Amino acid sequence: MTANGWVQILFYCVVLFAVTKPMGIYMLKVFDGSYRWLGFLERPIYRICGIDEKEDQHWTSYAVGMLLFSAVTMLVTYVALRLQGTLPLNPQHFPGVVDRQSFETAASFATNTNWQSYSGESTMSYLSQMSQLAMHNFASAAVGIAIAIAVIRGISRRSAGRIGNFWVDTIRCTLYILIPFSFVLALLFVQQGAIQNFSPYLTVPTLEGAKQTIAMGPVASQEAIKQLGTNGGGFFNANSAHPFENPTPWSNFLQMIAIFVIPAGLTYTLGRMVKHQRHGWAVWAAMFILFFAGTTTAYWAEARGNPIHAAEGLDVKASSLQSGGNMEGKEVRFGIANSALFAVITTDASCGAVNAMHDSFTAIGGMVPLVNMQLGEVVFGGVGAGMYGMLLMVVLTVFIAGLMVGRTPEYLGKKIQSREIRMVMLAVLASPLVILGLTAIASVLPAGLKGLNNSGPHGFSEILYAYSSAFANNGSAFAGLTGGSYFYNTTLGIATLIGRFAVIVPALALAGFLSERKVVAESVGTFPVATPLFVGLLISVILIVGALTFFPALALGPIVEHFLTSARVLF
Amino acid sequence: MIRNQLRPAILLTFVFIVVTGLIYPGVVTGIARLVFPNQAGGSLVTANGQVIGSRLIGQQFTQPWYFHPRPSAAGSGYDATASGGTNKGPTDRKLADTLIAGAIAQAESSGVPKGRIPTDMATASASGLDPHISPANALFQVARVAAARGADSSQIRELTLHYVEGRQFGFLGEPRVNVLALNLALDNAFPRPASARK
Numbered sequence: 001m002t003a004n005g006w007v008q009i010l011f012y013c014v015v016l017f018a019v020t021k022p023m024g025i026y027m028l029k030v031f032d033g034s035y036r037w038l039g040f041l042e043r044p045i046y047r048i049c050g051i052d053e054k055e056d057q058h059w060t061s062y063a064v065g066m067l068l069f070s071a072v073t074m075l076v077t078y079v080a081l082r083l084q085g086t087l088p089l090n091p092q093h094f095p096g097v098v099d100r101q102s103f104e105t106a107a108s109f110a111t112n113t114n115w116q117s118y119s120g121e122s123t124m125s126y127l128s129q130m131s132q133l134a135m136h137n138f139a140s141a142a143v144g145i146a147i148a149i150a151v152i153r154g155i156s157r158r159s160a161g162r163i164g165n166f167w168v169d170t171i172r173c174t175l176y177i178l179i180p181f182s183f184v185l186a187l188l189f190v191q192q193g194a195i196q197n198f199s200p201y202l203t204v205p206t207l208e209g210a211k212q213t214i215a216m217g218p219v220a221s222q223e224a225i226k227q228l229g230t231n232g233g234g235f236f237n238a239n240s241a242h243p244f245e246n247p248t249p250w251s252n253f254l255q256m257i258a259i260f261v262i263p264a265g266l267t268y269t270l271g272r273m274v275k276h277q278r279h280g281w282a283v284w285a286a287m288f289i290l291f292f293a294g295t296t297t298a299y300w301a302e303a304r305g306n307p308i309h310a311a312e313g314l315d316v317k318a319s320s321l322q323s324g325g326n327m328e329g330k331e332v333r334f335g336i337a338n339s340a341l342f343a344v345i346t347t348d349a350s351c352g353a354v355n356a357m358h359d360s361f362t363a364i365g366g367m368v369p370l371v372n373m374q375l376g377e378v379v380f381g382g383v384g385a386g387m388y389g390m391l392l393m394v395v396l397t398v399f400i401a402g403l404m405v406g407r408t409p410e411y412l413g414k415k416i417q418s419r420e421i422r423m424v425m426l427a428v429l430a431s432p433l434v435i436l437g438l439t440a441i442a443s444v445l446p447a448g449l450k451g452l453n454n455s456g457p458h459g460f461s462e463i464l465y466a467y468s469s470a471f472a473n474n475g476s477a478f479a480g481l482t483g484g485s486y487f488y489n490t491t492l493g494i495a496t497l498i499g500r501f502a503v504i505v506p507a508l509a510l511a512g513f514l515s516e517r518k519v520v521a522e523s524v525g526t527f528p529v530a531t532p533l534f535v536g537l538l539i540s541v542i543l544i545v546g547a548l549t550f551f552p553a554l555a556l557g558p559i560v561e562h563f564l565t566s567a568r569v570l571f
Numbered sequence: 572m573i574r575n576q577l578r579p580a581i582l583l584t585f586v587f588i589v590v591t592g593l594i595y596p597g598v599v600t601g602i603a604r605l606v607f608p609n610q611a612g613g614s615l616v617t618a619n620g621q622v623i624g625s626r627l628i629g630q631q632f633t634q635p636w637y638f639h640p641r642p643s644a645a646g647s648g649y650d651a652t653a654s655g656g657t658n659k660g661p662t663d664r665k666l667a668d669t670l671i672a673g674a675i676a677q678a679e680s681s682g683v684p685k686g687r688i689p690t691d692m693a694t695a696s697a698s699g700l701d702p703h704i705s706p707a708n709a710l711f712q713v714a715r716v717a718a719a720r721g722a723d724s725s726q727i728r729e730l731t732l733h734y735v736e737g738r739q740f741g742f743l744g745e746p747r748v749n750v751l752a753l754n755l756a757l758d759n760a761f762p763r764p765a766s767a768r769k
Contacts, residue, residue, distance in 0.1 A: 049578070065580070122653065130596045131588050170583075174591065187606070190603040193610045197612055206631065207618065207624065212630060221599040236654050237655045238655050241656070242654050243627035243698060244613070250744075306661045309667060309671050320746070321746070322708065323690075325690065328666065328694040330697055333744050338743075339697075360658060454659065458660035458662055461660070570662055570668065571663065
């Protein structure tokens, strides 16, 4: 680890802190309807779609709207990908995408996962990239943020189950937050060197006289929403490691901030909406501590490098002339610190963009992203998804704290009783069931083992990572795994759908139930939700729920691999 | 509840396709072309009036009189239509015994002392298209390049140092050398050996 590496990490932390409040206030004003500077666009959209913006929906109606919209966008994308060969803006004449891959891609993008079993530059036409994949980047992000706002409304209101209007929330989010910010980001990326064109691929004679064909495309516009909406689906196979997606350290920094700006801002929005600003900051603090711990661990592991390669003669020591450490699968311009930091951010959030190949991280360095996803991506988390996931954990924490002191637990004046906790447990238990269940199946079936690129414990980690990533709607991968088969396309596609909707629906139900509760006055027995004690307890609950569930699987994968690396055992 | 929300679900999908899927990237493209035409088109590099590549996309160099880039797992090496890394893990035998050991052996044969081989010299990048190498990597190649060109190695070293890009704004990222840019400058300043001229 170097001083300069820490300066970069701390600079990131300071900027993240600084953008939290302004972003939080802006989002608050957008969702309560007091910023309407694009009203001339907003109102016609309501008219075209037949939306009554005054309607306050019951949580069940809100959920149905969300499910229908997700289903329709997914279906349209499936059809569009199948028909790709007959559609325009396809200078490389790519044929239609095969059925299994179209299903998985549609499911994956509709759920904000963006797991990719294809290489963008050899599969997707420009039209598919823009009108389907990037469209989902906007839509699924807007849906996630809308859900988070609706859940916060349920907590803060007394409204007999009514939590806002799904259509209005989704449209406002897209119009006022996602499009303008993406627009500015995209131009900043182009300025740094990201490409933005519709040219066919360019074949050139290289300086040494060979031929090189260079993939082109409208990259920067997609890159911006890919990060801002914590989607993570790269235009190219190498994702944000590709110099045309992420050309410089500055573009890399902007991408990392873009991933966290909305999730961090939402903690402030939470504080304002529930009229308890310090609670919002307490949630921010719990997230930040987990983020910083992950970053420190990953940076340490990657800077230390791989002892096996060091023994063969590599100089893994950092100096002013090289970044040292484990550079397999990393880019020189980013070095160790930025690669480790990016890996932690992208998996704390449900982004899944990568600027280095996680599959080639050291055992511990690769375990950090894996654990981040298994904790449910509540450390800032995906846009919206992190917030409602975290609120489930907060309710669980308050409940456990209540049990410990023998009082009826209450959260912000609302009693937490069995039906609320049932919803929390539904969401919490779906994750081990799907991740561990499917990992177990894939680890014994020939169809699952056939996709591996590594053997030994690392091969097991590849499978575990894939299902953790799919369920958590992350989309990053231990990318050696060949996901393009009927077995993986189908099981991963299903895992993304369960991971999205088996959490959203209980979260909306929880919000609806809480909105029906009357507010009881705070008393000396009320568990305070803005103290260091609360922060500590919240972190413990998140770690215990995640660690107890996944520790045995982690022991078979990265943990044993770490010891084998020290013993220099190869597979 | 389902029927009356089906209409907004379908119509809003098409609004999204038009607004975020076509208008947004279209407008960004238009403005990018106008304001940053060079970057939007791929930061292309020309030599003798011919486009020979992109400043941002690494190229394969194998001749001794050129600086060599990092090992690449993109296609058969620096294939800019097949970006990607090896995705080999820390305990992978092929990575340790074949890829890295092979690169180390090659580095040693050109005079880099064992144990001092810069990590980026023997490891593949994430994109397989990394246009850069570390300054340490470049400096270890100076002697070979100088010998192959019959040039004075201190002059080559000076040129190499001139092409070291510092951290952005003084603290972001890592110091690096753009291989294509440096090799172009080499060709201009020091003629290639006669055997290599076309």
